[in-house]
Amino acid sequence: MKTPALKWAIPAAVVPVLVLLAYGFRTDPREIPSPLLGRPAAAFSLTTFEGAPLSLEALRGQVVMLNFWASWCIPACYDEAPALERTWRAYKDKGVMVVGVNIQDKEEAAREFLRRFEHSFPNAPDPRGRVSVDYGVYGVPETFFIDRKGRVRFKHVGALTDEIARRQLDALLEEPS
Amino acid sequence: MTRGFASAAAAVMLVAVVGWAAAAPPPAAAPPAPAAIKPAPAAIKVDEQIVHEVASQLRCVVCQNLSVADSPSETAKQMRAIVRERLAAGDNREQVLAYFVEKYGDWILLSPPKSGFTLLVWVVPFVGLGIGLVLVAVVVRRWSRRPQGAAPSQLDPAVRERIRREMSEMDHS
Numbered sequence: 001m002k003t004p005a006l007k008w009a010i011p012a013a014v015v016p017v018l019v020l021l022a023y024g025f026r027t028d029p030r031e032i033p034s035p036l037l038g039r040p041a042a043a044f045s046l047t048t049f050e051g052a053p054l055s056l057e058a059l060r061g062q063v064v065m066l067n068f069w070a071s072w073c074i075p076a077c078y079d080e081a082p083a084l085e086r087t088w089r090a091y092k093d094k095g096v097m098v099v100g101v102n103i104q105d106k107e108e109a110a111r112e113f114l115r116r117f118e119h120s121f122p123n124a125p126d127p128r129g130r131v132s133v134d135y136g137v138y139g140v141p142e143t144f145f146i147d148r149k150g151r152v153r154f155k156h157v158g159a160l161t162d163e164i165a166r167r168q169l170d171a172l173l174e175e176p177s
Numbered sequence: 178m179t180r181g182f183a184s185a186a187a188a189v190m191l192v193a194v195v196g197w198a199a200a201a202p203p204p205a206a207a208p209p210a211p212a213a214i215k216p217a218p219a220a221i222k223v224d225e226q227i228v229h230e231v232a233s234q235l236r237c238v239v240c241q242n243l244s245v246a247d248s249p250s251e252t253a254k255q256m257r258a259i260v261r262e263r264l265a266a267g268d269n270r271e272q273v274l275a276y277f278v279e280k281y282g283d284w285i286l287l288s289p290p291k292s293g294f295t296l297l298v299w300v301v302p303f304v305g306l307g308i309g310l311v312l313v314a315v316v317v318r319r320w321s322r323r324p325q326g327a328a329p330s331q332l333d334p335a336v337r338e339r340i341r342r343e344m345s346e347m348d349h350s
Binding site: 009032033034035036042104128129130132133134135136137138139 | 238239251252255256258259277278279280281282284312
């Protein structure tokens with residue numbers, strides 16, 4: 001292959017592949033953008049572990065932090081559990097509702113989890129997985145921030161921290177209702 | 178192989194790829210997804226074969242490269258139940274798939290849609306194959322041409338004379 005045209009054939013073939021690999025290895029395959037952002041949050045009506053009705057419709061007008069969790073989700077759900085309770089206590093009088101949805105779990109293990117972390121915000125099981133699919137949940141924990149108008153505004157995948165919760169909630173609370 | 182043949186082959190390849198791409202059906206997202214709960218018409222009988230077909234196109238969200246049809250996980254079981262329920266409520270296959278795409282994005286489909294950016298995934302292999310075939314054709318044509326003219330005439334006449342002499346000596350010995 002001595003002709004100039006063919007001499008360039010190998011770099012011409014290799015460079016795009018390298019560019020593609022460079023791009024591919026920099027992106028996190030687990031980070032899948034949610035198509036739900038900016039769209040109305042799916043309605044749900046569940047029954048909490050205490051037996052109280054829990055529906056999104058009833059929370060309209062409040063900022064909602066919706067957390068999907070499971071008692072077998074170690075360590076992320078255990079890491080974030082204290083932060084969830086702290087956030088709830090700090091924001092419950094500011095027009096924020098924290099809601100936990102327990103998915104793919106055994107009831108007794110879930111109750112034990114709630115006792116252990118003394119969670120005082122409403123938590124409900126999603127025994128048939130309808131709510132998790134409606135929110136496009138593919139793992140636990142995942143946390144959705146829903147604005148006063150009932151739109152999904154932010155999704156956090158993995159353990160939530162006080163800082164992330166504070167930043168999102170403050171921003172949503174600042175918006176005119 | 179002649180130049181005419183090579184370029185004809187390339188042209189056929191190109192036409193085939195472009196034609197195939199143009200003929201690709203529109204994305205599955207086209208039919209509007211009825212997200213709202215609609216009055217369930219008295220239990221349409223759901224064919225398990227269709228449930229399986231739809232489920233096999235959906236990615237099991239908690240697995241690695243397994244379809245919802247193939248995964249034994251609890252999540253996949255629940256997703257199959259949702260597929261069955263939606264079919265029973267009168268949705269067709271496309272509507273059920275559209276519901277999952279609406280929630281999870283195209284990621285939920287095991288085969289990327291044949292449109293937009295992901296069309297590349299379907300087209301690039303054939304384009305690559307076409308370019309490769311053209312390259313092979315060019316190279317083969319070059320190789321098959323070489324021995325006829327150039328090679329023998331490059332021999333030094335003195336060397337040729339020596340070979341002739343030594344060969345005849347071998348014959349005589």
